[in-house]
Amino acid sequence: MKSFHVIHTITSPYRIHMFNIMDEILKSRGVKFHVHFMSNNTSHRPNDWSHSSQKIYFNHSFWPDIGPNLYGNKWHANPGLIKHILKTNIDYLLVGGPWASLTTILCSFSSKVKTSKIAWLEGNSETVNKNQSRTFPIKRLVLGQFDKWAVPGFRSEEYIKLILGKAFSPQNTLILPNIIDETKFDLNAISDNLTDCFENPNKIVFPQTVKTALIPARLIPEKGILEFFEHINPEMINGWQIMIVGEGPLKKDILELLTKQRLNAQVKLIAPIDYKLMPVLYNQSDLFIIPSVKDNNPLTLIEAMHARLPVLASTKIGNYPEAVQHSINGWGLNPFDSESIRKSITLAFGSSKEKLKSMGKKSKSIATSNWTSREVIANFLDAAI
DSSP: OEEEEEEESSOOHHHHHHHHHHHHHHHHTTEEEEEEESOOOOTTSOGGGSGGGSOOOSEEEEOOOOOOEETTEEOOOOHHHHHHHHHSOOSEEEEESTTSSHHHHHHHTOOOTTOEEEEEOOOOGGGOOHHHHHTHHHHHHHHTTOSEEEESSHHHHHHHHHHHGGGOOGGGEEEOOOOOOGGGTSGGGOOHHHHHTOOOTTOOOOOTTSEEEEEEOOSSGGGOHHHHHTTOOGGGGTTEEEEEEOOOTTHHHHHHHHHHTTOTTTEEEEOOOOGGGHHHHHHHOSEEEEOOSSOSSOHHHHHHHHTTOOEEEETTSTTHHHHOOBTTTEEEEOTTOHHHHHHHHHHHHTOOHHHHHHHHHHHHHHHHHHOOHHHHHHHHHHHHO
16 A cells, blocks of 8 residues: 655644545545654644644654754754654655755655655745845755655746756646635634634624724734835725734734824724634625735635635735736735735725625635635645655
8 A cells, every 4th residue: 555644844724624635535545644743832823723622534643853943933853753754665755844944854855766755835936035045056956856846826836946947847846725624714604603602802893884804914024014004094994994813023013003094993903813713703804905025825815715705915925826816806916015005905995895795706716716625635646646
């Protein structure tokens, strides 16, 4: 019986969903599936990301991690896992983030001839800077150790082209879109029980007299929240409330900016809620906003689209080409162009509820075409094995 192994960081809900489906499909094809997690520590993530809070049906292992924290990032180092990979006969090995940890770098150079190695990575050709370009020689060396590479979409593939140059081969490219459990975000699947159990410590309200825009995001520079609100005044969003749901180091700066822009009454900063209750927020909202200045492949965008929301999205995010059809299911904005921001805000916040709902249906159609979990995973496995 053939085997398919994955090296991954932690137990995020998105990946657990993906791996459960992978396991089911591979079992039906007579292939053993196993996931090696480099850490079971999710203390820097919401509580419901822990493995004990999730339903994991696939075979998996958590390996001791002795890696250091450098420049705010955890560099996983798992000697036991590296030794295991070197001595175990594996037919297919999917390595997540091949240069993002000491473990994956070393496993990338494992030299078993019979193992088909697949590099699994995200990247965004739209936001490559000089510092990233300087790392390309190392990344080129690492990618050279793999038979194929798996990417979520067009801009990630373009990113690999930038790294490999003439060595790039489209035949070696596999598409593995980042997915969420779409059944949890479909409006028809949101039960009254889920809505009833929605705890509201922040006194979140959805007045019938105003429309609601939702920004679920960590409060960090990459999310472009400061740049976005610098160009908004109360008159531009008359008849709306905007909810920013998240925590992070920029909280104080954001609150100060909202005060400066006289937006306190219309824009609310709300602490994160349990992930399983996020569909309720999407369900009660009229518009989804993601103004990131740098974001490889945001999954909140896919959640919102499956929840039938129109989107106001930065053109710099990695999955913009697959997600946004301008003026069809939403609007694009260049977060570095004040005129682009103002124009898109005017179009989005000037739309009626009826138009927003119609555009939201288009979002759902696009999401179904591009991010239906079982279909995209089956297509990936067809190409990989």
